[in-house]
Amino acid sequence: MSQFLKVLELLGLPWAKSVIHVNYGLVQGMSTRKGTVVFLDQIIKEAGQVMHDQMLTNAEKYAAVEDPMNTSLEIGITGVKIQDMAAKRSVFLFLFFLC
16 A cells, blocks of 8 residues: 555655555455455445345335335445444554554
8 A cells, every 4th residue: 555655646646645544454254365355346235135135024115115126225335334434443543643
């Protein structure tokens, strides 16, 4: 990441020095070397499917939704965003801002 930020700076982009890397630390259970990475599009599809399955449990409300597949996907994406924002960032991030 530091090399990428240096490239932006060398390109002379006026906003390059204001770019900050937000370090999440390790994601438990994921490893690129072991091939256990889950991509965001897969997470979004699964979250949408879970929401759709949940919506199906109430047939009356499900029938009232104009586009249940899109609605369930939007709710799933919102859930992923909320989970991401609630995630604890690593200590490095906080020390970086204090320097």
